[in-house]
Amino acid sequence: MGEYQVGNEHDLLVTYGLGSCVGITIFDPLKKIGGLAHVMLPSAKISTGPNIKSGKYADTAIRELISKLIALGGDIINFEAKIFGGAKMFSFQNERSGMDIGNRNITAVKEELKKQRIPIIGKIIGEDYGRTIEFELNSGKVKVISINKPIIIV
């Protein structure tokens, strides 16, 4: 949570239990490299305090993931993104807590990807259940695992 990972065609990147957090995969199909971020909050801008960890926020995490992939030899023109999570797990009476943080996360992720001109070619988002993501970098396929639901390959 709040971190990102990158790898090449031999790797399988996994993140467990996305609820209102959002998982973003970025893949370069030609170079077969990719990355997976697990972001908790929409933007680093709204955050205060001394230790801002870029991997926690949609905007900064996506930017860092992109530069990491470019450093590994990826070309931003080839990049394709998929997004997962952003669920609403509980309801709160006064909705004080987060004001549907899942939804805000999704919006922020879409905006940042648009800004970076990376197309979103797959998504499984929203609703009220958790998702575990397995990103296979040989094929670029993402396996979405949820409890009591069929496994989906995106």
Next chain:
Amino acid sequence: MGFYQNLDQYAKDLLKELCTIGTGNAATSLSAILKEPINIEVPALKIITPEKLPESLGGAELSRIVVFSYLSGQYPSKFLIIFSENEAKKIVNLLLHKDITGNINFNEETQLMPKSALLEIGNIIISAYVSAVGTILRTILIQSPPQIKFDILGSIIDEFCIESAETNSEILLLKNKFIEEKKEILFDIIFIPNENSITSILNTIKGKS
């Protein structure tokens, strides 16, 4: 970051004591329903960064049944009761004298009863806990209607991590274990008071309110 670092040992002991009384009361209620003696362990107090919360509850990847309730008002806090599938099945068996066949799936019609039974057990435990805490704080605390989820632990609690991550604050959690020896039922209740709540609790107990 400063707030939790500034809590001295005395303040931590007060919080732990409060949680022991709450858990004790909850154990008495649970014991009356299950008609079995329930033991509790000395509570554990942890101060962690939000990212570490799933890990400190056993691991983000685990499948868990969680009953969740919260307090708003002067003492904003959250309560979580976490059961493994196995534990949940044993409790359902004790209460309903019926077994859940196969995996837990609350969407199945046959599991509506077990689902309400677990939700109700969660509600009773949390109410007993909250009412004992309220007595000490000399106020009536009313918790939200409980909600139940069976899902990947990480996904159930990430919203709570997010809330603290948003303000870059840490999380203080008080964890208590319930143990029913005959059937070997073991589960945790987690009390997560937020910063304002901790300040209010300590001021009230120390008579500064």
